[in-house]
Amino acid sequence: MPEGHTIHRLAEDYLAAFGGRGARVTSPQGKFGDAAALLDGSVLTGTQAHGKHLFLGFGPGRWVHIHLGLFGKVGFGATPAPPPTDTVRLRLVNDTAYVDLRGPTTCALITDDEKHAIHDRLGPDPLRPDADPAAAYRRVARSRTTIAALLMDQKVIAGVGNVYRAEVLFRHGIDPYRAGKDLGAAEWDAIWADLVDLMREGVRNNRIDTVRPEHTPEAMGRPPRVDDHGGEVYVYRRADLPCHICGGEISTADLAARNLFWCPACQRS
């Protein structure tokens, strides 16, 4: 499920299963049909991720741009591929593997120029080696917007979604409603470094885990548990449950049409 770590993992997985070989390309659902016919039989030459955007390269100047949005899902499997259902927007098949893309916000064949335009409107991505955290901080430091909203703004920082947003603010004891301009450079650097660590682990494990070893259920003498999004977290979707650290109730609120979760006792400043 799609925050930046998922997309970077997909870039790796698409390349591992399909890189360097010709693939059958189809769009059983039809919306990508013309482009699929054009790409059918061509070789996947490289993959890239920037934030929540995935790029599949099929030769020079030909990219499939994928954004999963809220509902998009990707499923890999070994051949023989089952008959596709009519929601499969894009299917790749080779001798050994198939992969189905369903429900993406975007699946489009684009040029180099169009790809550049997408990179240009995205902020630095903690998972990319070329990322410049200072560029993100320049925007944060002059904004009256809350830090919770800024972390979700892909122009400011690319790849952070609702889970990492909530979790990283908890891990740093920061009130989600604090204005960006009131965040110090050292605080930003710490948040960025933490996101790099957390999101790299997310790519490795293909899930979001944010709970430090000393706060796991085992360490705290509670029954083991995995949150229903697939990993172990402090606050995301834990409204009204006890905080792992202080035992107080986790709060939730609407912020810019998304669910915000935080511990008002642990995140006071």
Added chain:
DNA sequence: TCCTTATGTACAA
């Protein structure tokens, strides 16, 4: 079987 919900974004007003 229907209703709600979701780790997202873009556009209109």
Added chain:
DNA sequence: TGTACCTAAGGAC
């Protein structure tokens, strides 16, 4: 700020 888009799972009836 609200709404539209796309899909699937889980819970209520």
